[in-house]
Amino acid sequence: MIELNRICKTFRVAQRSAGMREAAKALFRRTYSEIHALQDVSFCIGDGEMVGYIGPNGAGKSSTIKVMSGILTPDSGSCVIDGCVPWRDRQAHAANIGVVFGQRSQLWWDVPVIDSFELIRDIYRVDEGLYRQSLDELTELLDLSSILRTPTRQLSLGQRMRCEIAASLIHRPRILFLDEPTIGLDAVSKLAVRDFIRRINRERGTTVILTTHDMQDIEALTERIILIGRGRILLDGTLDALKARHSTLRQITVAFTAGTPSPADRPLPAGFSLISASEDRVTVAIDTEIVSVSDAIEGLTRGVDVRDLSVAGQSTDELVVSLYEEFRI
Amino acid sequence: MKLYLRYFSIHFKSQMQYKTSFFLTLLGQFLTAFSTFLGIWVMFTRFRAVDGFTYTEVSLCYAVVLMAFSLAETFFRGFDTFPRMIGNGEFDRILVRPRSPIFQVLAAKIEFSRLGRLLQAVLVFAWAIPRSGVDWNAANLATLVGMILSGTFVFAGLFLLYAGICFYTLEGLEVMNIFTDGGREFGRYPLSVYGEGVLRFLTYIVPLALFLYYPFLALLGRSESLLHRICPAFALLFLLPCYLFWRIGLRHYQSTGS
Numbered sequence: 059m060i061e062l063n064r065i066c067k068t069f070r071v072a073q074r075s076a077g078m079r080e081a082a083k084a085l086f087r088r089t090y091s092e093i094h095a096l097q098d099v100s101f102c103i104g105d106g107e108m109v110g111y112i113g114p115n116g117a118g119k120s121s122t123i124k125v126m127s128g129i130l131t132p133d134s135g136s137c138v139i140d141g142c143v144p145w146r147d148r149q150a151h152a153a154n155i156g157v158v159f160g161q162r163s164q165l166w167w168d169v170p171v172i173d174s175f176e177l178i179r180d181i182y183r184v185d186e187g188l189y190r191q192s193l194d195e196l197t198e199l200l201d202l203s204s205i206l207r208t209p210t211r212q213l214s215l216g217q218r219m220r221c222e223i224a225a226s227l228i229h230r231p232r233i234l235f236l237d238e239p240t241i242g243l244d245a246v247s248k249l250a251v252r253d254f255i256r257r258i259n260r261e262r263g264t265t266v267i268l269t270t271h272d273m274q275d276i277e278a279l280t281e282r283i284i285l286i287g288r289g290r291i292l293l294d295g296t297l298d299a300l301k302a303r304h305s306t307l308r309q310i311t312v313a314f315t316a317g318t319p320s321p322a323d324r325p326l327p328a329g330f331s332l333i334s335a336s337e338d339r340v341t342v343a344i345d346t347e348i349v350s351v352s353d354a355i356e357g358l359t360r361g362v363d364v365r366d367l368s369v370a371g372q373s374t375d376e377l378v379v380s381l382y383e384e385f386r387i
Numbered sequence: 388m389k390l391y392l393r394y395f396s397i398h399f400k401s402q403m404q405y406k407t408s409f410f411l412t413l414l415g416q417f418l419t420a421f422s423t424f425l426g427i428w429v430m431f432t433r434f435r436a437v438d439g440f441t442y443t444e445v446s447l448c449y450a451v452v453l454m455a456f457s458l459a460e461t462f463f464r465g466f467d468t469f470p471r472m473i474g475n476g477e478f479d480r481i482l483v484r485p486r487s488p489i490f491q492v493l494a495a496k497i498e499f500s501r502l503g504r505l506l507q508a509v510l511v512f513a514w515a516i517p518r519s520g521v522d523w524n525a526a527n528l529a530t531l532v533g534m535i536l537s538g539t540f541v542f543a544g545l546f547l548l549y550a551g552i553c554f555y556t557l558e559g560l561e562v563m564n565i566f567t568d569g570g571r572e573f574g575r576y577p578l579s580v581y582g583e584g585v586l587r588f589l590t591y592i593v594p595l596a597l598f599l600y601y602p603f604l605a606l607l608g609r610s611e612s613l614l615h616r617i618c619p620a621f622a623l624l625f626l627l628p629c630y631l632f633w634r635i636g637l638r639h640y641q642s643t644g645s
Contacts, residue, residue, distance in 0.1 A: 069641055124642055129482045131638050145638075152485040162476050168401040180393050181484055209404070 060103040060126065060233070060265070065135035067096040067121055095121040096132065097289040105232070106263040108255075110270065110280035110297075114382060118289040119269040123235050126267070127157050140232065153182060156226035160238035163218065164225055165210040171221045172206045175228060182229035189228065196224040199254055216247030223251065227258065233265045234258070240272050252278045273374035285381060292385050301377060308351055309333065311341045312358055313366040321358040330354070338365075390486070394494035402499060409499075416503020428514075438580040440607075445576055447519040448603055450512045451531070452574030455538025455598070456567075457508040459546065461501045462539075465493040466546040470553045479642055488637065492550070521606050530602050530616050537598040537619030542567060544629040545593070551629070554636030570595050577603060597622035 070090045096118050103109055113119050124130040125137060128144035128151050137144060142151040165174040179189045197203050200220040205213060213221065219239065226234065236255070240248045256279060258264050268279060276283060276297065283300065285293040293300065312321050316338040326332060329348030333341040344354045351369060359367070372380070402409050440448075469492060472478045481491040521527055549563040570593075578586050578600040589596040601618040604610040 121642075124479065127483045129479050129642055130640070148482065149485045149487075152483050155483065157480075157483045159476065159479070162480070164480050166397055166401060168404045169397055173397055173400060177393055177397050180390050181486055183485075 059105055060101075060139045060267075061137065062102070062122075062126070063100050063136045065096050065099040065122075065125055065132045065137055066094070067125065067130060067132045069093045069095055094289045096125070099135070099286070099289070099291055101284055101291060101294055103265060103267065105265055106259070107282065108259045108266040108268070108280050110268050110276040110283040111286065112270065112276065112283055112378065113286040113292075115271075117286045119286060120237060121289075122286065123157075123237050123267070123269060127155055127235055128152060153229065154232050156229070156231035156234045158222055158226045158234070158236045158239050160219070160236070160241040163210065163222060165218070165221060167211050168209055170207045170209055171202075171213070174210065174221075175206075175225060178225055178228050184229050188230070192228050192230060196227060199257060200224055201250070216243050216250075219243060219247065219251060220254075223254065227264075230262070231264065233267070236266065236268045236270075238270055239268065240270060240275055248272075248274075255279060273378060277374050285385075287382070287385050293381070297374070300381075301372070301374075306346045307343050307372060308346055308354075309341060309343050309370045310351075310354060310358060311339065311366075311368045311370070312362065312364060313339045315363040315365060318363040319361055321362050327357070330357075391490075391494055395497055398497045399499070412499075413503065416506070419503060419507065438577065440577050441520075443515070443518040443520060444607055446511070446515040447521065447606070448577055448599065449575045450508070450515040451534050451603070452538065452571055452595075452599055453511055454508040455535050456542055456571040456574075457501070457505045458535070458539040459542030461498075461505055463493060463543040463546050464498070464501065465496040466550040468496050469550040473553055473640075476642070478640075482640075489547070489633070522608075526616070527606055530606055530619075533617075533619040534598045534602050537622045538595075541594060541598060541622050541625055542570065544626045545570070547626075547629045547633050551633040551636040554640050566593050566595075574599055594622040594625050 071093055099122060111119055121130060125132050126144060128148040131145040139151060140154055144151045165171060202220060202224060205217050210218060240251055252275060255266060259266050270276060281296050283297055284291060320340055322332060322335040322340045329345045331343050333343055481488050545567050574595060578589055578596045586596055598619040601615040605615040
């Protein structure tokens with residue numbers, strides 16, 4: 059159980075303009091600007107939930123993860139995770155969580171992966187039997203057997219990420235924080251990582267909190283998303299509800315035989331707006347609050363020699379862009 | 388301790404990945420040790436006495452400070468790379484592990500090349516002890532050991548202080564080296580040669596004199612005071628404010644972007 063209540067965190071950042079003169083001035087008098095990284099952030103995540111935490115760069119995602127994992131001490135507000143206050147009971151809390159920073163490695167660069175795993179075993183005081191069991195499981199699920207004896211520096215990014223995730227799960231944490239776990243991975247590795255995260259969540263009941271810019275991650279993994287922008291929580295709900303609320307628009311594309319009457323010949327009624335038209339293809343956006351999809355298709359195709367027809371909803375990427383626009387973040 | 392050995396072995400394995408570099412470093416360290424020894428020998432053949440201390444007495448003083456500094460370096464200099472650990476986010480990782488951050492910082496960087504420096508200190512020591520003219524009875528030996536251990540911890544405290552400052556500046560402050568590397572350098576001579584003011588500063592603020600100067604007087608039989616003999620124990624109090632400063636710094640830790 060994760061409970062955040064009105065967490066605030068402000069950073070003070072030294073500011074100066076470019077140029078030598080300014081640099082010299084800054085030596086003596088610094089002006090600071092305050093960055094409100096987190097403002098009244100509150101949410102609650104139950105055991106075994108899988109939550110996508112999204113927002114543009116600099117919105118406060120990583121700061122929130124750092125507060126929840128005990129790295130940052132917030133200025134005010136409370137955070138209780140399974141009975142621990144992360145920054146106060148840091149070591150006890152650390153044994154319960156696993157953290158993957160997608161852009162940083164926790165493996166020792168020059169030694170085989172298995173050596174890193176063994177050191178992590180000792181750091182977390184995992185007993186030998188449990189370690190064997192964890193390792194076997196992770197090796198099988200993440201397909202690590204062929205790379206365990208390779209030094210980290212020789213692994214590809216995809217292989218390394220699989221090892222990073224395994225390293226964060228050796229001590230069987232109840233909560234897993236993933237900070238951009240699929241960043242820079244190829245399609246195959248992405249799918250493998252996603253599949254694994256889903257299984258860990260389902261089979262071990264691990265609570266997963268995931269930050270990402272990859273909307274396919276969100277779509278594939280999480281039911282609930284929390285949107286943060288400029289340090290504030292803007293939305294907290296299921297992906298489906300969000301989609302239903304935000305994407306009343308559908309795109310209908312009609313392909314027809316060139317030279318025959320086009321759907322765009324007639325003036326379009328209310329609820330329709332023309333996106334593009336060529337001699338054999340017309341794309342129209344409709345607002346499903348004004349006109350239903352079936353009525354729209356009927357209206358568009360009447361008297362037209364239709365070769366192909368497609369209806370597309372808003373993609374999650376577009377949804378997020380429209381959310382960012384809506385909240386001006 | 389067992390975990391420390393684990394870290395030790397992983398560092399050893401890492402460094403053995405680059406065998407040539409490792410052996411060259413060892414060779415370099417040995418040459419450095421040798422040249423230092425030569426340097427001291429030359430210095431002591433030229434200068435006879437400083438501020439009423441004979442040069443053999445002075446050499447003992449130097450041996451103590453070098454030994455204490457080298458031990459501190461070998462085990463506690465992990466803090467040296469601390470600014471970099473903060474900068475590249477390695478320290479974030481340390482904070483999400485269920486072990487003391489100080490221990491992890493120390494274990495994160497174990498330099499075998501420092502063993503060369505330790506060897507250097509041992510050499511100076513071996514040279515100075517028989518020549519110092521001190522009667523090596525039990526009390527004097529205990530005092531000497533006390534001086535070295537206490538000195539090690541005072542330097543460790545300075546390293547810790549240095550790391551604590553990094554929480555605020557996010558980068559190292561070279562100023563601190565006046566007290567660490569600098570301490571080693573001006574510890575070559577009995578601290579009284581620098582005058583009353585400096586001696587007082589080094590007694591009450593940065594207690595180098597507590598393990599270096601006062602017990603040294605007792606060793607040489609220039610002071611009968613028991614207080615001077617047990618001064619090294621008081622120097623350990625220095626660790627307290629250093630640790631507190633680190634704790635406060637940790638609370639203010641801002642991490643870095645992403």
